Amino acid sequence: MLRLHWWPHTRAARAVWMLEETGADYELLPLDIDDPRARDDPAFRAVSPLGKVPALLDGAAGFADSTAIGLYLADRFPAAGLAPAADDPRRGRYLWWMVFTAAVAEPAVGERMAGSETHHRRNGWGSYDSMLAALEQGVASGPWLLGERFTMADVMVGSTVAFFRTVGLLPESRGLQDYAERCLARPACARAARREREAALACGLDPGPA
Ligand SMILES: N[C@@H](CCC(=O)N[C@@H](CS)C(=O)NCC(=O)O)C(=O)O
Structure with missing residues (x-):
C-alpha cells in the first residue's frame, strides 16, 4: 500500500x-x-x-x-488516464502545466507577497501579472487544461487556483473562478x-x- x-x-x-x-x-x-x-x-x-x-x-x-x-x-x-502517453502530442503541454505551480505560480505569488521588485526578464517565472495571464489563457477553452481530458495537471493547477481563491489572491476572472469550481467539484x-x-x-x- x-x-x-x-x-x-x-x-x-x-x-x-x-x-x-x-x-x-x-x-x-x-x-x-x-x-x-x-x-x-x-x-x-x-x-x-x-x-x-x-x-x-x-x-x-x-x-x-x-x-x-x-x-x-x-x-x-x-x-x-491522468497523463497523456509519451508519444501523445499533448504530453509536452501536460508537462508544462505540471511544473507551472512550482516553477511559475508559487514564486510569482511569493514575490508579490514579499513586495519585492519584479525583474520580468530575469525571473524564470516572469511576473505575477504574466503568471495570471497564462493561467487565464490556459483555462479559457476548458473544461480542463488539455481540453476535454482531465489530467494530473488539473490537480496541480486546480489546487493552486483554489488556494489563491482561499487567500484572496484570485482575480475576479470568470474563467478562473469557474475552473476552480469545476476542480473542487471532482468527486x-x-x-x-x-x-x-x-x-x-x-x-x-x-x-x-x-
Ligand atoms: N515544493 C514542495 C513544497 C512543500 C512544502 O513547502 N511543504 C511545506 C508545507 S506546505 C512544509 O513541509 N514545510 C515545513 C518546513 O519547511 O519545515 C511541494 O510542492 O511539495
Missing part, C-alpha cells in the same frame, strides 16, 4: 487529491512539520531532504514534492477533503472548515 507523509493545511492536501484520482489504496502518515524531532527524523529526511511534506512511500521508492508525486502517480497508475477532491478531515480529527487537530 502507498503511504503519504502528510500534515493538515499543507501542500500535502494536493497529494491526497492525487491519490484519490488514481483510485489506489493509501495510508496517511501524520508528520508534524512544527515538531523538529519529526521533521529531522533521519528516516523522514532520507525521503524528504528538505524536511517537507508531502512525501510518498511506495515499496522501495520514497521521495518528496507534490509535483514529483503527481508525475509519479499519473505514470504509475496508467489505467486512471476525488471531495473524498480527499473528507479523508483529510478524518485524519486531522484522529490526530486531535483542527480539521478546518467543513
Whole structure:
C-alpha cells in the first residue's frame, strides 16, 4: 500500500487529491512539520531532504514534492488516464502545466507577497501579472487544461487556483473562478477533503472548515 507523509493545511492536501484520482489504496502518515524531532527524523529526511511534506512511500521508492508525486502517480497508475502517453502530442503541454505551480505560480505569488521588485526578464517565472495571464489563457477553452481530458495537471493547477481563491489572491476572472469550481467539484477532491478531515480529527487537530 502507498503511504503519504502528510500534515493538515499543507501542500500535502494536493497529494491526497492525487491519490484519490488514481483510485489506489493509501495510508496517511501524520508528520508534524512544527515538531523538529519529526521533521529531522533521519528516516523522514532520507525521503524528504528538505524536511517537507508531502512525501510518498511506495515499496522501495520514497521521495518528496507534490509535483514529483503527481508525475509519479499519473505514470504509475496508467489505467486512471491522468497523463497523456509519451508519444501523445499533448504530453509536452501536460508537462508544462505540471511544473507551472512550482516553477511559475508559487514564486510569482511569493514575490508579490514579499513586495519585492519584479525583474520580468530575469525571473524564470516572469511576473505575477504574466503568471495570471497564462493561467487565464490556459483555462479559457476548458473544461480542463488539455481540453476535454482531465489530467494530473488539473490537480496541480486546480489546487493552486483554489488556494489563491482561499487567500484572496484570485482575480475576479470568470474563467478562473469557474475552473476552480469545476476542480473542487471532482468527486476525488471531495473524498480527499473528507479523508483529510478524518485524519486531522484522529490526530486531535483542527480539521478546518467543513
Ligand atoms: N515544493 C514542495 C513544497 C512543500 C512544502 O513547502 N511543504 C511545506 C508545507 S506546505 C512544509 O513541509 N514545510 C515545513 C518546513 O519547511 O519545515 C511541494 O510542492 O511539495
